[in-house]
Amino acid sequence: MSEFLPEVLVVEILARLSMKDLSRFRCVCKTWRDLINHRGFAERYREISQVRFVSFYHKGLYLLDVVGKNVVIKNPHKLDFPLDEAIIDESTCVLHCHGTLCVAVKNHTLTVWNPYSKQFKTIPNPGIYRDSNILGFGYDPVSQDYKLVTFIDELVSSTAHVFEFRTGSWREGVPVPYPDWHYRERVGTFLDQYIYWIAYRSSVDRFILCFNLSTYEYRKLALPVYNQVVTCSWLGVTSQKLCVIEYVPWEKEFWVSVMEKTGSWNKIISLSVSDFIDVLDDKYDYQVEFVSFTKNNDVVVTFTGYYDGVEREVREREKKKMLLFKTGDSTFEQVRLCNSLVGFRFLTEYVETPVIIDRIFI
Structure with missing residues (x-):
């Protein structure tokens, strides 16, 4: 060569x-x-590789490419899920790490699956398990092992349980002293050797729970000050930095902030739903449903619009729009599906990887 x-x-x-x-x-x-x-x-x-999105649609999982040259998605790629599709429903959640997916389905089963190598593995249940249990999936560079994380609530605490693929078993981490913590999203965000969730005990006690995949310890990180009353927030990663995406429904505004190495927050994007008025039907009440980043740091936003009038048929009273906000020139593009986005539920970002991760599927 x-x-x-x-x-x-x-x-x-x-x-x-x-x-x-x-x-x-x-x-x-x-x-x-x-x-x-x-x-x-x-x-x-x-x-x-470009970021694509795993979505739930028609009782199956689909892969969507929304950032190509053609912003009309004609043939969404259906993923060949290895188990009976009857167990996939609206409660299904999907986590992603290095091209491998962890799928939690309605019978509380956790299945780790690589769509391209076709390898899959069912993870043993760690014990008491509910659809509300938070989940994390990531890679620990210290032990060079992939790990799954969930929290099991007990009477006076909530204990982290970590599944190590190297040993094929679950280990207990450090208990969280407050079992009454709630979480904005069930699925955690993985970056470096940490997994993050937005957590809260009340409308004024909100923070980010950070779990270390190497030490099995946790710590609380402060959210941006202006986040304390926001009810809709998402975590993400942009330019290898943790970011928080916030939406204020009653003000119809959302903004994006990134966490610097110092732990401080830097607001990088601020948008109003009125900025989208040329592509959204003003007869519908649109709410932000899903926000994520592409590799170019552009922002993908999915809106669901509701119409309260009685003159429209039931199937016409809900609309879904997907927009691509290009941060370079602050312009928007509408992403269209060949028929309709109605029924699609966006679950997670997905980036292909050529490595066959044998350690996971032993």
Whole structure:
């Protein structure tokens, strides 16, 4: 290989190929196989790959690409879920880490699944389990192991339970002293070796719960000061920084802030629903349903609009719109599905990875 092209150039070329092509090129020679299977190559591949979104639709899971050149989604890709689709419903939640999904379905089963390698594994239930239990899925660089996290509520505390794929067993972490904590979203946000959830005990006691996948300890992080009365918030990652996306329904405004290394917050985006008025029907009362980032730090926003009038048919009283806000020039594009977005529920971001994570599926 080095006789014709330097390895760094080969990496850049291969990192721009599809997963299907990479599967073929693994067979070209041992050098290419080792290169494609290397963790460094996987990290570069994820840096280049676009963010797509796993969505629930028609009792199945679909993969949507909303940031391509064509903003009309003609054929959403249905994922071949390895278990009976009858267990997928509105309560299904999906977590993502390095191209592998963790799917929690209605019978309290946790299934870890790589859509491209077709590998999957059912995780044993750690004990008392409800649809309200928060979940986290991430990679611990210290032990070089992937881990699942859930909290099991007890009488006077709530204890973290961590599933280690290396040992194939659950371990208890440090108890959280307040079992009455509630969480904005069931699914945690993974960044570096930490998993984050927005938690609260009251409208004025709101914070971010940060769980360390290496030490199994937790700590509380302050939200932005202007966040304390916000009822709709999401956590995300942009430019490898934790961000919080906030929406004030009665003011129809939302903004995005990123956490700096010092722990302080820096507001980077502030928008009003009125900014979208040229693409939203003003006869509908639109609320923000889902917000996320693309690799270019553009913002994907899904609105659901409700119409209270009686002159429309029932199926016409709800609309769903998806918009792409381009932060570079502060412009909007509407993302359209071939028929309608009604019925789609966006679950999580997804970025492909060429690494077959054998440790997870032992």
